[in-house]
Amino acid sequence: MSDILVRDDAAIRVITMNRPDKKNALTQEMYHTVAKTLDATADDKAIRCIVIAGVPGAFTAGNDLADFMAAGSSNEKRAFGTSGGSTLLHALLRNPKPLVAAVDGVAIGIGTTMMFHCDYVVATKASTFATPFxxxxxxxxxxxxxxxxxxxxxxxxxxxxxxxxxxxxEAAHQAGFVNQVAAPGQAEAEALKVAAEIAKLPPEAVAISKRLMRLPPEQVAERFALEGKHFGEQMRSPEALAAFKGFLERKRA
Structure with missing residues (x-):
């Protein structure tokens, strides 16, 4: 079965990360598949809203640290902006459709970052957000x-x-980046209800309103590039390589 599932529910496209044995840790292939799906949906007039979901217990555990360690140990000098994760985030940034996230479980690293590129977030009480960068x-x-x-x-x-x-x-709801807290196991169902509500609205008015509410894409892309430069430099730093090694050794212990 594919690690990324895509289905249409009337005017809603549902993108599901489906690698439960690894808590939806994202591979480079998964990043690019989601990004391509988002881009393909951008101009599809039949689709009025996109739902991005995980599996019960895991939205995504983030990037595989082994990938980070391999990149950090490489002699190739590159910014984070060349990675699959950045490709996915740029696809979220440029997508004009309303984006609804359904989180039930861990949303670590890029899993939390994605929330700030979505327009509506449903999370369960059992969800956990963290950015351990x-x-x-x-x-x-x-x-x-x-x-x-x-x-x-x-x-x-x-x-x-x-x-x-x-x-x-609950804390994420109080902080303001989660719109709605659902019971465990109900995040996707509630997200689909929200998406159906959005899909009934005039699409052009929705798209223009979203664009007006968001920061200019050029300003966000500029911060992408600045962070990416520092991310790439830090990934090769002694402190990062030591941290990756320590984390992987604790996992194996």
Whole structure:
């Protein structure tokens, strides 16, 4: 079975990350598949809303650290902007359709970053959000250093982005980046209800309103590039490589 499932429910396209044995840890192929699906949907007039979901217990555990360690150990010098993760985040940024996230379980790293590129987020009480980049010797990505403080204030963003603290669905709702808290197992069902409500609205008015509410794409893309430069440099730093190695050794122990 594919790691990415795509189905249409009337005017709603549902993209499901489906790698439950790895808690939906995203491979490069998965990143690119989701990005291509988003891009293919952008001009599809039959689709009025997109739902991005995981499986019960895992939206996504983020990027495989073994990939980070391999990239950091490589002699190739590149910014984060060349990675599959950045490709996915850019696809979210440029997509004009309303984006609804359905989170039930862990949303780690890019899983949390994605929330700030979505327009409506449903999360269950059992959900967990975390961005452990700094603890791994890395920096924020996907313009989260710009979007997260704007959405939830500098202090709360510092706690999540820099200190790496985990917060649950209720706390994320209080912080302002989760719209609705659902019962465990009900995130996708509730997200589909929201998407159906959005799909009934005049599509051009929705698209224009979304564009007006968002920061200019050029400004967000500029922060993508700045973060990507630092991310790529840090990924090759001694502190990051030591952190990756320590994490992988703890996992094996």
């Amino acid at each position: 700094v603890g791994l010797g890395l920096v924020p990505e996907g313009a989260s250093s710009l979007l997260m403080p704007r959405a939830m204030g500098h202090q709360r963003a510092f706690e999540l982005l820099v200190m790496g603290r985990r917060i649950d669905g």
